[in-house]
Amino acid sequence: xxxxxxxxxxxxxxxxxxxxxxxxxxxxxxxxxxxxxxxxxxxxxxxxxxxxxxxxxxxxxxxxxxxxxxxxxxxxxxxxxxxxxxxxxxxxxxxxxxxxxxxxxxxxxxxxxxxxxxxxxxxxxxxxxxxxxxxxxxxxxxxxxxxxxxxxxxxxxxxxxxxxxxxxxxxxxxxxxxxxxxxxxxxxxxxxxxxxxxxxxxxxxxxxxxxxxxxxxxxxxxxxxxxxxxxxxxxxxxxxxxxxxxxxxxxxxxxx
Amino acid sequence: xxxxxxxxxxxxxxxxxxxxxxxxxxxxxxxxxxxxxxxxxxxxxxxxxxxxxxxxxxxxxxxxxxxxxxxxxxxxxxxxxxxxxxxxxxxxxxxxxxxxxxxxxxxxxxxxxxxxxxxxxxxxxxxxxxxxxxxxxxxxxxxxxxxxxxxxxxxxxxxxxxxxxxxxxxxxxxxxxxxxxxxxxxxxxxxxxxxxxxxxxxxxxxxxxxxxxxxxxxxxxxxxx
Numbered sequence: 139x140x141x142x143x144x145x146x147x148x149x150x151x152x153x154x155x156x157x158x159x160x161x162x163x164x165x166x167x168x169x170x171x172x173x174x175x176x177x178x179x180x181x182x183x184x185x186x187x188x189x190x191x192x193x194x195x196x197x198x199x200x201x202x203x204x205x206x207x208x209x210x211x212x213x214x215x216x217x218x219x220x221x222x223x224x225x226x227x228x229x230x231x232x233x234x235x236x237x238x239x240x241x242x243x244x245x246x247x248x249x250x251x252x253x254x255x256x257x258x259x260x261x262x263x264x265x266x267x268x269x270x271x272x273x274x275x276x277x278x279x280x281x282x283x284x285x286x287x288x289x290x291x292x293x294x295x296x297x298x299x300x301x302x303x304x305x306x307x308x309x310x311x312x313x314x315x316x317x318x319x320x321x322x323x324x325x326x327x328x329x330x331x332x333x334x335x336x337x338x339x340x341x342x343x344x345x346x347x348x349x350x351x352x353x354x355x356x357x358x359x360x361x362x363x364x365x366x367x368x369x370x371x372x373x374x375x376x377x378x379x380x381x382x383x384x385x386x387x388x389x390x391x392x393x394x
Numbered sequence: 395x396x397x398x399x400x401x402x403x404x405x406x407x408x409x410x411x412x413x414x415x416x417x418x419x420x421x422x423x424x425x426x427x428x429x430x431x432x433x434x435x436x437x438x439x440x441x442x443x444x445x446x447x448x449x450x451x452x453x454x455x456x457x458x459x460x461x462x463x464x465x466x467x468x469x470x471x472x473x474x475x476x477x478x479x480x481x482x483x484x485x486x487x488x489x490x491x492x493x494x495x496x497x498x499x500x501x502x503x504x505x506x507x508x509x510x511x512x513x514x515x516x517x518x519x520x521x522x523x524x525x526x527x528x529x530x531x532x533x534x535x536x537x538x539x540x541x542x543x544x545x546x547x548x549x550x551x552x553x554x555x556x557x558x559x560x561x562x563x564x565x566x567x568x569x570x571x572x573x574x575x576x577x578x579x580x581x582x583x584x585x586x587x588x589x590x591x592x593x594x595x596x597x598x599x600x601x602x603x604x605x606x607x608x609x610x611x612x613x614x615x616x617x618x619x
Contacts (some may be wrong), residue, residue, distance in 0.1 A: 350465055377467045379605025390470045391396045 146172040146311065146341040147193065152207035154188055154197070154365075162188045164365045166207070170358075175333060175342045177352035177373065180362035181394035186345045189362065190313050193343070194230035195223060211311070228255050231304030235316040237296030239288035239303075244280050247288040247299055248306045255307045266306055273339075274302035275332050294325020301332065305340075312336065314344040318351065330355050349389055353377045361385045399470070402460050406453065406477050407533075410484075413449050414529045417484045417491070420446065421525055421588065424491040424498075425518045428581060431502035436495035443492045450485035454478060469602075476602040480532060483591045483598075487525070490584045490591070497577040497584070504574050512561055512578050517553045517585045520546060524592040531599045540596035547593045554586035 147170035154163035163185045170176050178186045191197045192205050195216065208215045216226055240247050248267045252258065258266070267284075271277040276298040280291070288299055297317060304312060314333070318326040333342060333355050346352050352359055353373055360370040361382070369376065369385045380386045388394045420439050427436045457478045460466070466474055524543050531540035558579060565575040600608050 349467065353467065378471060380468050386468045389467050391399070 144172040145169045146211065147343075148208075148210040150208040150210070152189070152192060152205060152209060154185070154192060154205045155203065157202040162365050163192075163205075166365075166367050168360055168367055168370050170341060170343060172341050173337055173339075174357040175337050175344060175355055176358040176360065177356035178343065178345045178360050178362060179347075179349065179352050179389070180368075181388065182347075184362040185365040186362050187315050188365075190315055190343060190345050192217075193311065193313055194227050194232055195221070196227075196232065198223075224255070228307045229309055230311045230313060231307070231309035232313045233297070233300050233304055233315070233317045236320050237293060237300050239291070239296050239299050241287065241289060243285050244288050244291070244299065245284040248303050251303055251307050270302040270306035273305050273336070274298045275328065275335075276302055292325070293321045294328060297321060297325070297329060298332065301329075301336075305336075309340065311341045311343070314342065316345055316347060319347060326351075349377075361388060363388070399460075399464050399466070402456075402464070403470070403473065406456055406460070406474070409449070409453050409456070410477055410481060411529075411533065413446065413453060413481065413484050414532075416442070416446050416449070417488045418525055418529065420488045420491040422522065424494040425522065427495050427498045428501070428514055428518065431498060433499060433502065436499055439495040440492050443488055446485060446488040450481055453481045457481070472602050472605060476532070476598045479598045480595050483595050487588050487591045490588050494581050494584045497580045500574060500577045504571070512557055512564070512582070514557075514581065514585070517550060517557070517582065520550050520553065521585050521588050521592075524550070524589055528592040528595040528599075531596055532602075535599065535603055537600055537603050540599040543596045544593050547589050550586055550589040554582050557582040 149166055149168050149170075152163055152166040153161060155161050166185075166189055178190065180186050188197070192209055193211070193216070197203045197205070205217055207217070209217055211226075211230070214221070240250060242250070245267055248270050249263050252263055252266050268277065268281075271280060276295060279295060280299075283290075288296065291299060297320075301312075301317075318329050321329070330351065333344065336342060337357075344352075344356065356373045358370065359373045359376040361368045361376065361380075361384075363384055369380060369382045371381070375381075376385065377389060380389065386392075420442060423435050423439050426432065427439065457474050460474055464470075524546050527539055527543045530536065531543060561575050561579050561582070565572060568575075594609075597607075597609050600606065
C-alpha cells in the first residue's frame with residue numbers, strides 16, 4: 139500500500155448493528171486516500187452499503203441502528219456525539235442507486251441545498267448552480283431546460299443532476315452507492331468519465347456490483363465478505379493478483 | 395457463465411498441449427537431423443512448420459476471443475495471457491527447429507575426412523530436457539520445475555560459447571570449409587535460442603502462479619518468499 143497519499147478517511151475497528159443487535163459489520167479497518175477513487179465490492183448483503191452509510195451517519199435515520207469503533211475524517215471521529223451532522227453531510231455527499239431528484243425544477247434541485255447551507259445573493263446562487271452543472275458534465279444538456287422539472291430528464295441525466303446537487307455545497311467526499319446500476323451503458327460511461335474527472339477535487343468511495351466498473355475507474359478496491367474486509371489493495375493488484383483466495387474466487391465469478 | 399469460461403479454458407489448454415507436442419516433435423527431429431544429417435527428416439520439419447504456424451494463430455485468436463467475451467481477471471487473466479505468450483514461444487521454437495533443419499542440409503556435404511567436428515550431443519540433450527520440462531511446468535503449474543529449467547539455461551549458454559570458440563578456431567584452420575562452419579555456428583546459436591524460449595515459458599509459468607514478473611534477470615529466488 140503506497141503511503142505517499144494523504145489519508146482522508148481512517149476507519150478503525152468499525153462494527154455495525156441493525157435492530158436487535160444483529161451485527162452487519164465486523165471490525166472493519168481501512169484508510170481511504172484523498173483524491174483517489176476507492177471501490178467497494180462484494181456479494182449482495184456483505185455490508186458494502188452499510189459500511190458506506192456510516193461515513194455520513196445517514197444510518198441514524200433508522201431507529202435502533204448503531205455503529206461502534208472510530209471513523210476519522212480529516213482526523214475528527216465522526217461517530218462522536220458532538221459532531222455537527224448538517225456540516226458532516228455537506229462535507230460528505232451521497233449519490234444513491236436510483237436517481238433521487240427533488241420534484242422541482244432542474245435549477246431549484248441544485249439551488250435548494252445551496253440555500254440550506256449558505257446565505258448567498260441570487261446571482262451568486264445562479265453562479266454556483268451553473269458551476270455545479272458544468273462540473274457534473276450536465277450543463278450543455280440542460281442549460282435551456284433549467285425551469286423544467288428535474289423528473290423530466292433521462293435516468294442518466296437525473297443521476298448527473300444528483301451528482302451536481304451533491305457538488306453544489308462543495309463537499310470533500312462523495313459516496314456513491316451503485317450509482318450506475320439503474321442506467322444504460324452509454325449513460326454509465328458518461329458517469330464513469332465524470333467520476334474520473336471529479337477525482338481531482340474530491341475523495342470518492344463507490345460501491346459497485348459491476349466488477350469491470352471497479353477495475354476501470356478505481357485506484358483502490360476493498361473486497362467485503364460477510365461484513366468483513368477480506369482484502370484491500372490497489373485495484374491493479376486486486377484484479378491481476380489478489381492475495382486472498384476468497385477475493386480471487388469472487389472476482390473470477392466462482393461465487394457471489 | 396463460469397461454466398462456459400471453464401470449457402473455453404479447457405479447450406485452450408488442450409490445443410496448447412497439442413501445439414507443444416508438435417513443437418517438441420519438430421525439435422526432436424531437428425536434433426536427429428543434426429546427428430544423422432538425414433535430409434528426409436530435415437524436409438519433413440520444414441514441411442510441417444506450416445501447420446504449427448496456423449495452429450499458433452488459431453490459439454491466439456481463441457485467446458483474444460476469450461479476453462473480449464469474458465474479460466477475465468486475476469488467475470483467469472494470468473492463465474489466458476500465459477497461454478498467449480507460450481503459444482508465441484512455441485511457434486518461435488518450431489521456427490528455430492526449421493532453421494536447424496536448413497542448416498544441417500549442408501552438414502552432409504562435409505567430407506568425413508575432416509575429423510574434428512563440433513560436438514553437439516550435450517547441448518542437444520540439454521535443450522530436449524529444457525523443452526520437455528518447460529511444457530510440463532506449464533501443464534502441471536509447477537513453479538519448482540520452471541525454476542529448475544531457468545537454472546539450466548546458463549549451462550546451455552556456456553556450451554554455446556565454447557562451441558563458438560571451437561568453431562572459430564576450426565574456421566581459421568580449415569578456411570575452405572568456411573560455409574560448413576558458419577552453419578555449425580548457426581546451429582549452436584539456434585540451440586541456445588531454443589533454450590532462451592524455454593526459459594521464457596518458465597518465466598511465464600512463474601508469473602501465472604505467483605503473479606510476479608521475473609524476466610530480465612530479476613532474482614528468481616525472490617519469488618519464493
